[in-house]
Amino acid sequence: MIEKKGMGTWLTHAVLILGVLTVAFPIYVTFVASSLTLREVLDAPMTLIPGSHLVENYRTALFSGTRMNATPVAGMLLNSLIMALVIASGKIVISLLSAFAVVYFRFPLRMVFFWMIFITLMLPVEVRILPTFKVVSDLEMLNSFPGLTIPLIASATATFLFRQFFMTIPDELVEASKIDGAGPMRFFRDVLLPLSRTNIAALFVILFIYGWNQYLWPLLITTDHRMDTIVIGIRRMLAAGDDQIEWPVVMATTMLAMIPPVLVVVVMQRWFVKGLVDSEK
Amino acid sequence: MAEVSLRGVKKQFGATQVIHGVDCEIEDGEFVVIVGPSGCGKSTLLRMIAGLEEVSSGDIAIAGKVVNTVEPKDRNIAMVFQNYALYPHMSVYENMAYGLKIRGLPKTEIRERVDRAAGILQIEALLERRPRQLSGGQRQRVAMGRAIVRDPAVFLFDEPLSNLDAKLRVQMRVEIRKLHQTLRTTSVYVTHDQVEAMTLADRLIVMNAGRVEQIGTPITLYEDPATLFVAGFLGSPAMNFLSGSVSADGRSVALPGGVTAPLAATHGAAAGRPVTVGIRPEHLDLAGDAPPTATIKVDLVELLGADTIVHGRIGDGGLLLARIDGAVPIRTGESLPVVLAPNAVHLFDPGTGARI
Numbered sequence: 001m002i003e004k005k006g007m008g009t010w011l012t013h014a015v016l017i018l019g020v021l022t023v024a025f026p027i028y029v030t031f032v033a034s035s036l037t038l039r040e041v042l043d044a045p046m047t048l049i050p051g052s053h054l055v056e057n058y059r060t061a062l063f064s065g066t067r068m069n070a071t072p073v074a075g076m077l078l079n080s081l082i083m084a085l086v087i088a089s090g091k092i093v094i095s096l097l098s099a100f101a102v103v104y105f106r107f108p109l110r111m112v113f114f115w116m117i118f119i120t121l122m123l124p125v126e127v128r129i130l131p132t133f134k135v136v137s138d139l140e141m142l143n144s145f146p147g148l149t150i151p152l153i154a155s156a157t158a159t160f161l162f163r164q165f166f167m168t169i170p171d172e173l174v175e176a177s178k179i180d181g182a183g184p185m186r187f188f189r190d191v192l193l194p195l196s197r198t199n200i201a202a203l204f205v206i207l208f209i210y211g212w213n214q215y216l217w218p219l220l221i222t223t224d225h226r227m228d229t230i231v232i233g234i235r236r237m238l239a240a241g242d243d244q245i246e247w248p249v250v251m252a253t254t255m256l257a258m259i260p261p262v263l264v265v266v267v268m269q270r271w272f273v274k275g276l277v278d279s280e281k
Numbered sequence: 282m283a284e285v286s287l288r289g290v291k292k293q294f295g296a297t298q299v300i301h302g303v304d305c306e307i308e309d310g311e312f313v314v315i316v317g318p319s320g321c322g323k324s325t326l327l328r329m330i331a332g333l334e335e336v337s338s339g340d341i342a343i344a345g346k347v348v349n350t351v352e353p354k355d356r357n358i359a360m361v362f363q364n365y366a367l368y369p370h371m372s373v374y375e376n377m378a379y380g381l382k383i384r385g386l387p388k389t390e391i392r393e394r395v396d397r398a399a400g401i402l403q404i405e406a407l408l409e410r411r412p413r414q415l416s417g418g419q420r421q422r423v424a425m426g427r428a429i430v431r432d433p434a435v436f437l438f439d440e441p442l443s444n445l446d447a448k449l450r451v452q453m454r455v456e457i458r459k460l461h462q463t464l465r466t467t468s469v470y471v472t473h474d475q476v477e478a479m480t481l482a483d484r485l486i487v488m489n490a491g492r493v494e495q496i497g498t499p500i501t502l503y504e505d506p507a508t509l510f511v512a513g514f515l516g517s518p519a520m521n522f523l524s525g526s527v528s529a530d531g532r533s534v535a536l537p538g539g540v541t542a543p544l545a546a547t548h549g550a551a552a553g554r555p556v557t558v559g560i561r562p563e564h565l566d567l568a569g570d571a572p573p574t575a576t577i578k579v580d581l582v583e584l585l586g587a588d589t590i591v592h593g594r595i596g597d598g599g600l601l602l603a604r605i606d607g608a609v610p611i612r613t614g615e616s617l618p619v620v621l622a623p624n625a626v627h628l629f630d631p632g633t634g635a636r637i
Contacts, residue, residue: 179331
């Protein structure tokens with residue numbers, strides 16, 4: 001890499017710092033707001049120095065929720081976590097298996113199936129939401145975890161990604177394992193899975209955040225407060241009607257909602273950086 | 282230990298026939314090399330023995346048992362691949378142990394077998410490493426180790442040395458040969474490199490365009506090639522081919538530029554016919570005081586130290602290579618008188634390529 005000197009260094013740093021500030025400032029404001037009383041938040045201009053009600057606000061959010069929407073955030077976090085984990089792992093399992101089938105087995109209409117999966121890329125949840133809702137409601141899966149997760153699990157993107165990856169694995173590896181006596185599932189478990197682990201980690205991060213951020217689908221199929229996810233919860237807290245919105249608690253909830261995705265990114269980051277550095281094939 | 286029999290083995294992919302019937306008996310403990318140019322079907326033949334390709338017709342038998350429909354793992358074979366095909370996420374030890382683990386051998390026996398194979402190949406120090414931390418030669422050893430631990434009836438090698446550099450290739454070639462002398466396992470080895478083929482083989486199978494050209498010991502094939510193809514394929518530099526015609530009495534052959542070469546035997550049947558004349562470069566020698574057979578017009582001289590390769594011409598179309606022992610000072614443009622041993626002249630039918 002060529003090192004820049006003098007003005008160049010200053011300029012690049014200035015741009016980078018500006019970028020970081022742009023991203024970090026709103027989060028900082030949220031954090032500050034979550035540590036103030038409602039009166040302090042409503043002061044104009046709002047102070048940018050953290051206040052002394054941090055613990056109190058977070059406790060309220062976690063264990064009792066706002067007065068109008070008396071659902072504790074702890075439960076919503078758990079709901080969101082279950083939904084995001086099931087969606088992410090479900091998508092990965094299903095797409096690994098379907099990519100395995102499409103790449104390594106010769107069965108009738110193989111390419112037809114592949115294209116069928118591929119075409120669903122063009123049909124995101126929003127497009128097929130009414131028929132999907134009808135199916136889920138007919139199956140009596142409203143207000144349940146299966147209803148929340150199963151329709152979101154089928155994934156063309158991940159299948160396609162794994163297919164492309166499997167196709168880069170040399171055929172000789174398959175043949176060597178055949179001679180070693182490994183059956184198809186053994187090969188899948190002992191060779192394909194370990195080789196795909198960095199891909200799986202990267203996908204898991206993306207899919208976990210996808211699941212965590214789901215809004216439209218949970219909004220449609222959950223009416224029971226006990227099934228609220230955190231994203232839905234935040235919206236309900238804002239719909240306070242004539243009442244004053246309890247901004248400090250809402251902001252605390254927002255901060256809490258950010259923690260799991262951030263954790264997932266931070267923990268998994270090591271994995272896929274490692275995956276990028278030592279490409280072993 | 283086992284013998285391998287190929288009986289009328291054919292292979293077609295769709296409508297294209299790639300192997301047109303191969304018959305061969307490989308004896309127990311024999312090292313057989315299948316050699317031929319790219320695309321001659323030699324790898325396909327090996328893969329059929331391994332069970333990685335189906336046999337379209339004919340039979341393949343290992344140890345007297347027809348294995349056409351037997352799974353690769355049940356054929357009691359081990360294969361070494363061109364790209365090594367080591368499992369990248371497993372250590373060297375795990376790579377070698379994997380096949381045994383699947384077969385359900387007890388841990389202590391696996392350990393024992395891997396250690397023994399590692400000892401034979403001198404890779405004990407590498408057992409904990411990953412394949413990517415190894416050099417090409419080391420990877421090749423591991424690949425062979427994986428084959429050895431299985432203690433198979435037949436070893437199959439699919440161009441195992443072609444990814445190595447020239448020096449390492451020579452070294453590994455010697456080691457494979459030594460290994461075979463130690464283990465005495467029936468081996469089938471595929472290569473396009475004729476030097477590898479000549480040095481390793483007990484017997485050679487020369488293939489061309491899906492057909493077996495000739496089967497025999499390397500020296501038989503070298504000295505007594507059955508076809509023009511075998512004659513041209515084996516030997517480096519390659520055999521010279523000149524068009525000529527046999528004299529009326531069948532005792533000599535006329536070459537371009539008015540040269541007449543005597544023949545060792547009388548070819549009465551071929552008398553007066555046009556033929557392709559094959560002469561190995563090393564069978565041309567400086568005439569010295571003897572009466573020369575021909576005079577070569579020298580175009581180019583390659584001094585290799587141990588010998589000198591002379592590129593020259595006789596007459597108009599007759600390009601000729603001569604390989605002369607030692608470093609001989611020959612200049613480009615010179616006219617070089619050479620002699621030719623009569624029993625070193627091979628005659629081939631220019632139409633069919635068959636030896637006359």
